[in-house]
Amino acid sequence: MKLNELAPKEGSKKRRRRVGRGISAGQGASCGFGMRGQKSRSGSGTRPGFEGGQMPLYRRLPKLKHFPLVNQKQYTIINIGKLANLATSSEVNLETLMAEGIITTNDGPLKILGQGEINVALSVKAAAFTESAKEKITQAGGSWEVIEA
Known part of the structure; x- marks a missing residue:
């Protein structure tokens, strides 16, 4: 027999606590x-x-610093300027960038950022794009496509 297995006898009932009935009643x-x-x-x-x-x-917490985002997405990021040296009309995705050596680590799905200039038409496939990156790819005559991460 263990303490967590103790229970009142089957059918037994405990009286409810009657409070405010005098000093001799205990409450x-x-x-x-x-x-x-x-x-x-x-x-x-x-x-x-x-x-x-x-x-x-519960109302103070979000104001404090250093609280991590819940379910934060981790991306492998690259700026559009790094793609300027690739051949015209080549297909760009995470695997081809790893093979070229432009990206050395796979930190998750690919995200293209808009810093830098590009003047070659590329077919870019990534999980996410910034608005400026989309603009620069289309202005250079290339195409971009969002793929599922």
């Missing part, structure tokens, strides 16, 4: 709530998370 006068204060008054008391008027923890 007389103040009914176990103490003398004064907010938690001794009638009613439900305070709501869960109430900290006496101080800004509660």
